[in-house]
Amino acid sequence: MFIYLVEISVKPEYLDEFKAATLNNAQNTIREPGNFRFDVLQHPDDLTKFMLYEVYTDESGLESHRQTAHYARWKSTVEPWMAEPRKATKFSALHYTQ
16 A cells, blocks of 8 residues: 655645635546545645545556646646645554444
């Protein structure tokens, strides 16, 4: 399993639009053959902070995701709404429970 964590800070005036676009991206991503999970998390004390928790069969699943139309649409739509560039970290799962 390949885990991809993405930290995102959103400008406050775009919270609703960001959530809608990101949930749409998540709903499309979980239909991809290489994706196992796509969670959209929001910080309870700072509503402008989000974490995307993405689980793929392997790194090629993430690369396939990046080639989809829904990812391209999400990326071009939400990037101007970010307060700073997003930060991503890659992990390999030693233990994974569905």
